[in-house]
Amino acid sequence: MLNLEPLAALAANEMAGHDSMCANDAENIITKSLAVLAEQGLYAFGLFLATRKREQDRIPAQRIDQEARRLLQATGLASVEQTRAPDMPSFYRSLTATQPDESAVEALRRILLAKQLLETTLTYGRYAAKALKNES
Template sequence: MSSGTDGNLDRVCAAKAIRMVTDVKKAGQDSADTLITKALGVLQEQGLYALVLFCDSRKEEKGAGEIKNNIFNLLKEQKLITNNSPADLTAELSKENGLLSNLDELFFAIFLIEKTLIYARYHAKALKKEGAGQGLKSGGESE
C-alpha cells in the first residue's frame, strides 16, 4: 500500500476533516454537516466513484466541490493518484491501472476517505452546536 509522508493516518484524517469543514463553510454551505453526511452515505453505499460523481452533480450545493477537492488532496498526498487536477479526478480513478483497478489501494482510499468524512461530520456538528450555544462563528472565533 502507498503512504504519504505522515505515518499517523488518524491524524492525517482528522486534519483533513477540519480543513474540509472549513472549506465547505467558506464556500457558503450553511449546513456542512448535512452535505458531508450525504457524501458519507454515498461513499458507504455506492463507492468511491459514485462519491466523486455525487460531488460533481451537486453544483447547487456550494460545498460539494470543496469535499471533492479535499478528497483529491488526501488521495494525492497518500500517493494513491498521480493527476494534478481535482477536475480530472473521475478520469484519474477510472483510467487503466488507476485507483479503481487496484483493490488494495482502493480499499485503503475508501477507508481514509470514510474516516475523514466521519470526522468532518462530527466536527461540523460540534461547530454548529458550539455556535448555537455560545454565539461563535464557524471558525471557532468569538463574535
C-alpha cells in the first residue's frame, strides 16, 4: 500500500517554491487553481494553469503542473505516456478518459482519487507558501 500523504506534502513544498520573494504569487495561483479544481474538475484545472499569461502567474502554474504530473505518475494515477503529453490541457483531458485496461467504475475511482489527491496537495501548497512568506 502506498502512503499518499507524504508524497502530497513533498509535491506541495515544490509547488510553493523556495523563494520567499515569490511566495505571495505562488500562494495566489495555488489558491485559484485549487478553487478551479474543486469546482470544475481536472480538465478545467489544466486549462486554468495553461492560460496564465502574466510572468508572476505562469512560473508558479508551470511548477504546479510539473509537480502534479510527477505526483500522479508516482502514485500510478497517470501513466508515463500521459505525463509526456505536450501541453497541459492534453494531459488533464487524458486523465478524465477511461483507459483501455479499466472499466468505467475503475476509471471513476481513479479520477476521483486523482482529484482528491491534487486538492490535498494544493491545500498543503497554500500552507507551505504562507509559511515561506512568513519567513521573510
